[in-house]
Amino acid sequence: MKRLSNPWRSATTRLLAIYGGFFGVWAIVLLSVVYWDTSQYLSDEAERLLGERAEYFASVDPGQLRERLETTYEFDLLHLNAYGLFDSAGKHVAGNIPAIPQGLLPDGHSRVYQERFDGSDRPRNSTRILAIRLHNGFELVLSRDAGLIDRLHALISRAIMWGLSLTIVPGLLGGVLLSIRPRQRIRGLQSASDRIVSGDLRQRLPLSGHDDEVDHLAGIVNRMLDEVERLMFEVKSVCDNIAHDLRTPLTHLRAGLYRLQQQTPAGDERAGPIDRAVIETDDLLARFSALLRVSELKDEHRRAAFGEVDLVDVLQQVHDLYEPLAEEKQLAFKLEIAGPASVVGDRYLLIEAFSNLVGNAIKFTPERGNVVLRLALQPEGPRVDVIDSGIGIEPEQREAIFGRFYRVDRSRITPGFGLGLSIVEAIVRLHGFDVFAADAEQGACLTVRCWSSIQQPRSTADLKVGRSV
Amino acid sequence: MRRILTIEDDPVTAREIIDELQSNGFAVDWVGTAREGLLRAVGEVYDLITLDRLLPDLDGLAVVKTMREVGVQTPVLMISALSDVDERVRGLRAGGDDYLTKPFAPDEMSARIEVLLRRQSVTPNDTRLRVHDLELDLISRKARRAGAELNLQPTEYKLLEVMMRNSGQVMTRMMLFEAVWDFHFDPGTNVVNMHMSRLRKKVDPSGMPALIRTVRGSGYVLEAPV
Numbered sequence: 029m030k031r032l033s034n035p036w037r038s039a040t041t042r043l044l045a046i047y048g049g050f051f052g053v054w055a056i057v058l059l060s061v062v063y064w065d066t067s068q069y070l071s072d073e074a075e076r077l078l079g080e081r082a083e084y085f086a087s088v089d090p091g092q093l094r095e096r097l098e099t100t101y102e103f104d105l106l107h108l109n110a111y112g113l114f115d116s117a118g119k120h121v122a123g124n125i126p127a128i129p130q131g132l133l134p135d136g137h138s139r140v141y142q143e144r145f146d147g148s149d150r151p152r153n154s155t156r157i158l159a160i161r162l163h164n165g166f167e168l169v170l171s172r173d174a175g176l177i178d179r180l181h182a183l184i185s186r187a188i189m190w191g192l193s194l195t196i197v198p199g200l201l202g203g204v205l206l207s208i209r210p211r212q213r214i215r216g217l218q219s220a221s222d223r224i225v226s227g228d229l230r231q232r233l234p235l236s237g238h239d240d241e242v243d244h245l246a247g248i249v250n251r252m253l254d255e256v257e258r259l260m261f262e263v264k265s266v267c268d269n270i271a272h273d274l275r276t277p278l279t280h281l282r283a284g285l286y287r288l289q290q291q292t293p294a295g296d297e298r299a300g301p302i303d304r305a306v307i308e309t310d311d312l313l314a315r316f317s318a319l320l321r322v323s324e325l326k327d328e329h330r331r332a333a334f335g336e337v338d339l340v341d342v343l344q345q346v347h348d349l350y351e352p353l354a355e356e357k358q359l360a361f362k363l364e365i366a367g368p369a370s371v372v373g374d375r376y377l378l379i380e381a382f383s384n385l386v387g388n389a390i391k392f393t394p395e396r397g398n399v400v401l402r403l404a405l406q407p408e409g410p411r412v413d414v415i416d417s418g419i420g421i422e423p424e425q426r427e428a429i430f431g432r433f434y435r436v437d438r439s440r441i442t443p444g445f446g447l448g449l450s451i452v453e454a455i456v457r458l459h460g461f462d463v464f465a466a467d468a469e470q471g472a473c474l475t476v477r478c479w480s481s482i483q484q485p486r487s488t489a490d491l492k493v494g495r496s497v
Numbered sequence: 498m499r500r501i502l503t504i505e506d507d508p509v510t511a512r513e514i515i516d517e518l519q520s521n522g523f524a525v526d527w528v529g530t531a532r533e534g535l536l537r538a539v540g541e542v543y544d545l546i547t548l549d550r551l552l553p554d555l556d557g558l559a560v561v562k563t564m565r566e567v568g569v570q571t572p573v574l575m576i577s578a579l580s581d582v583d584e585r586v587r588g589l590r591a592g593g594d595d596y597l598t599k600p601f602a603p604d605e606m607s608a609r610i611e612v613l614l615r616r617q618s619v620t621p622n623d624t625r626l627r628v629h630d631l632e633l634d635l636i637s638r639k640a641r642r643a644g645a646e647l648n649l650q651p652t653e654y655k656l657l658e659v660m661m662r663n664s665g666q667v668m669t670r671m672m673l674f675e676a677v678w679d680f681h682f683d684p685g686t687n688v689v690n691m692h693m694s695r696l697r698k699k700v701d702p703s704g705m706p707a708l709i710r711t712v713r714g715s716g717y718v719l720e721a722p723v
Contacts, residue, residue, distance in 0.1 A: 276509075279600035283513065286604055287520075289714045299713075306714045307686075314683055321682075324581065333583060348652055349678065352691035376582055380682040387685055
């Protein structure tokens with residue numbers, strides 16, 4: 029599963045970004061329409077006003093014109109309007125426009141110029157200007173400041189800018205903030221499912237209680253897990269029950285055989301087969317006991333009894349225990365201790381686990397081979413290797429060997445039970461350690477890393493499910 | 498005749514126990530409840546009691562605890578389906594003398610019962626154990642066979658000590674594994690056999706009468722040659 033670390037990739041953020049962008053564009057369009065409409069209206073109005081004035085002054089008697097002009101423009105308190113009266117030669121006669129603007133034809137059509145003509149020092153604005161020729165050949169130039177439209181333009185531009193920044197910045201920030209909680213929930217779901225994948229089927233996905241879509245989904249997964257757990261538990265308890273139920277009649281069988289054995293004198297020809305039958309029955313009983321032991325070890329309440337265990341002492345005891353067996357097969361059985369080490373655990377269970385590993389190594393190593401029991405010290409903690417020069421384990425079989433009853437095919441000729449490694453795995457898991465088959469130059473190398481690590485999913489076939497006895 | 502009280506609620510297991518004990522020459526009284534068992538244990542004299550750990554009316558631990566509190570010192574062999582080491586420790590702490598996990602081989606039970614009965618009669622203060630011409634000095638930790646000192650490894654010494662303390666008794670592999678190593682898992686039959694064969698090479702060199710004898714299907718016994 030991919031980690032969700034980037035807040036920008038969250039669905040909420042993406043949604044908000046799209047929505048924000050859409051909203052921004054819409055706001056620009058809306059304000060543009062308003063601007064365009066308003067400015068159109070204002071310029072139409074200015075043009076109409078100028079036209080009306082021009083018409084009016086054209087109809088005024090030329091003798092009174094200057095007076096009328098002065099009076100009219102005196103009342104223009106906002107100084108929006110200006111005029112200029114020029115004789116037929118184009119010479120300035122009256123008004124605050126000093127010269128006829130270049131390119132302006134006295135045709136009565138207004139034009140927009142980006143400059144002022146009245147000589148005032150007010151901010152430069154665009155000006156609507158118009159010229160007409162009077163009856164006496166004079167030319168009258170009328171102008172009207174179009175600054176209102178400019179200001180409107182600036183106003184609306186500012187509005188768009190603010191509006192956009194107010195939409196986009198909080199939108200993005202909001203997206204990040206809003207995606208925090210969903211991402212926390214996803215992280216919770218992820219860690220729960222990691223634990224489930226690593227074999228803890230009792231875990232369930234957390235629910236937020238809001239009864240939203242994610243909760244629905246988690247609920248569905250949880251119901252599936254309930255069913256999976258129930259089925260696995262059923263399979264497991266059937267297994268355990270078979271082991272339990274068969275053990276008692278087997279014990280009775282063994283008792284019968286034993287009595288028969290006691291009644292048969294050593295020289296009798298039946299003694300051999302009976303002895304073999306007793307040994308076979310013992311072997312069978314041992315398998316059932318081991319099977320039940322694996323189940324027993326999966327109960328985690330045992331951790332309560334954990335204490336400090338001297339690993340060197342444990343390995344020495346194991347070496348001591350198996351040394352005669354190795355000698356019998358003429359194996360070189362070496363104990364290599366890198367230094368003192370201790371772990372938190374159950375001493376007896378650890379001895380049992382390492383005994384199983386060493387017992388296996390001795391069993392699968394041909395005569396005159398080598399077996400090494402090694403304690404190495406790593407920065408993370410102590411590591412125990414059991415190395416042999418036997419037939420080795422194929423890389424593709426290295427995971428499967430820890431399952432119940434699994435045996436490497438080539439070893440089927442060697443007597444023994446495939447349950448040893450399951451017991452090892454159960455004990456190691458109980459301690460939070462890790463056991464795996466590593467590469468070896470020749471033969472096999474089984475390594476137990478004696479430190480707690482977040483377990484990588486390895487065998488999902490074996491379950492940690494509480495046993496009901 | 499030696500008398501044994503069997504407190505066991507399961508009739509099939511009880512039958513097994515009774516048959517095995519009777520064939521070994523014991524007189525067996527069987528009761529099915531803890532209450533009745535407690536009354537008998539206190540009121541009558543037995544050589545040994547086998548006690549089921551899980552009884553319908555009372556926990557076996559409580560039975561043995563009560564017995565010890567009122568001063569009954571009869572050896573108790575606890576028999577239980579609970580195989581955990583912790584359970585075992587609890588059983589022994591409560592006052593049980595040995596602990597056997599169900600299902601068990603009858604000869605395993607007999608061997609354990611014999612050892613428990615013998616333990617009563619041995620004085621624990623001996624500093625020197627002796628079987629025929631084999632001597633074990635518990636203080637200097639030296640063993641001699643016919644006067645010649647044996648060079649024993651620590652494990653071999655422990656094994657020999659256990660065998661000599663229980664001389665004449667059949668010691669099963671499981672009993673030896675528990676007594677010598679104090680481990681309670683199944684290491685496979687060969688482990689104890691190999692340690693024993695090492696010890697035998699030293700204790701019984703060729704030419705001398707063998708003191709350690711293999712009991713077919715069960716274990717070993719150390720005793721003076723007949």
